[in-house]
Amino acid sequence: MLISIVVPCFNEEEILERFHTRVTDEMARLGHEFQLVYVDDGSRDATLELLERVAAADPRARYLSFSRNFGKEAAMLAGLRHAEGDAVVIMDADLQHPPELIGRMLEEHANGHDQVIARRTRKGDRVTRTVAARAYYWLINRLVDVELVDGVGDFRLLSRRTVDAVLELTEYNRFSKGLFSWVGFRATTFSYENAVREQGRSAWTFGKLLNYGLDGLLSFNNKPLRAALYLGLLLLSVALAYATWIVGVAMVRGVDTPGYVTLLVVVTALAGVQMVMVGVVGEYVGRIYYEVKRRPHFLVKASNIGTPQQPHTPQKLLRR
Numbered sequence: 001m002l003i004s005i006v007v008p009c010f011n012e013e014e015i016l017e018r019f020h021t022r023v024t025d026e027m028a029r030l031g032h033e034f035q036l037v038y039v040d041d042g043s044r045d046a047t048l049e050l051l052e053r054v055a056a057a058d059p060r061a062r063y064l065s066f067s068r069n070f071g072k073e074a075a076m077l078a079g080l081r082h083a084e085g086d087a088v089v090i091m092d093a094d095l096q097h098p099p100e101l102i103g104r105m106l107e108e109h110a111n112g113h114d115q116v117i118a119r120r121t122r123k124g125d126r127v128t129r130t131v132a133a134r135a136y137y138w139l140i141n142r143l144v145d146v147e148l149v150d151g152v153g154d155f156r157l158l159s160r161r162t163v164d165a166v167l168e169l170t171e172y173n174r175f176s177k178g179l180f181s182w183v184g185f186r187a188t189t190f191s192y193e194n195a196v197r198e199q200g201r202s203a204w205t206f207g208k209l210l211n212y213g214l215d216g217l218l219s220f221n222n223k224p225l226r227a228a229l230y231l232g233l234l235l236l237s238v239a240l241a242y243a244t245w246i247v248g249v250a251m252v253r254g255v256d257t258p259g260y261v262t263l264l265v266v267v268t269a270l271a272g273v274q275m276v277m278v279g280v281v282g283e284y285v286g287r288i289y290y291e292v293k294r295r296p297h298f299l300v301k302a303s304n305i306g307t308p309q310q311p312h313t314p315q316k317l318l319r320r
């Protein structure tokens, strides 16, 4: 059985060699045949040079390098496309995903699980981030069809058929957490203690996280559109009830001097609600816009895997 390990790397020069040693040591200990698929996501540091060096020294390492930063989703997709293993493990290059857990994953895989998901605890996270994450997952699980679990990320093992299923989903706006959950198959989850990043720093800023969260919310169904519709109906009925009340009062007590503050508040609030709704619709239109363009998810500038493959060629045709 061949195990592929897919590693998206963005500006990871400080830790890459250590990562490679740790993983290869661990795999040697487990005694499995394996290959590493490094994807350099347009790093601006020496990541590519390091990958070239690592690959020259170790034939089990393959790499490809993007022409610019396309994001981790694209990097994972590229890695999955080029992974030949019977099982594929996706892990971060920053050693926050302990290589020691691969053995556990392989065990669970041998027990017949198609996805073995490592779920990190939130130990060591800032309290604000923990609370925000809790609230987000509470909300999102009420809104989307697929199940998303807090602490569950991209660190997981996928069986060959799961990888093939994920590769069938060719959408441009990729939200992997949801895609992995969407394909189904037999999945199991185990917890591990989160390791603090040793070197470099997380590429996730608050803004990026917020946008990522929104993507998750909007990527799976049209429930936000539904919600907008219901909210509109609710506001309409409130307005109608209020109008009836005003007219009633005016008929009984005569016309009162109307408060312009109330008026102003209602008008601005409604304008705000309308803008939010247009925004929601706009998000979907924007997604359609990107999908219909059918642009490739990434462009490859360097690789030791042979000719860069056509992004839209179905995976089945590519495998030897």
Ligand code: UDP
Residues within 6 Å of the ligand: 007, 008, 009, 010, 011, 012, 041, 069, 070, 071, 072, 075, 091, 092, 093, 094, 096, 201, 202, 203, 204
């Ligand atoms: N990464 C990537 N492209 C990006 C940002 C990150 O390939 O645009 C990689 C990064 O090199 C790392 C993994 O994705 O291997 C997770 O990134 P990071 O550690 O910054 O995220 P966090 O651990 O904070 O979620």
Ligand code: MG
Residues within 6 Å of the ligand: 092, 094, 096, 197, 202
């Ligand atoms: Mg990290």
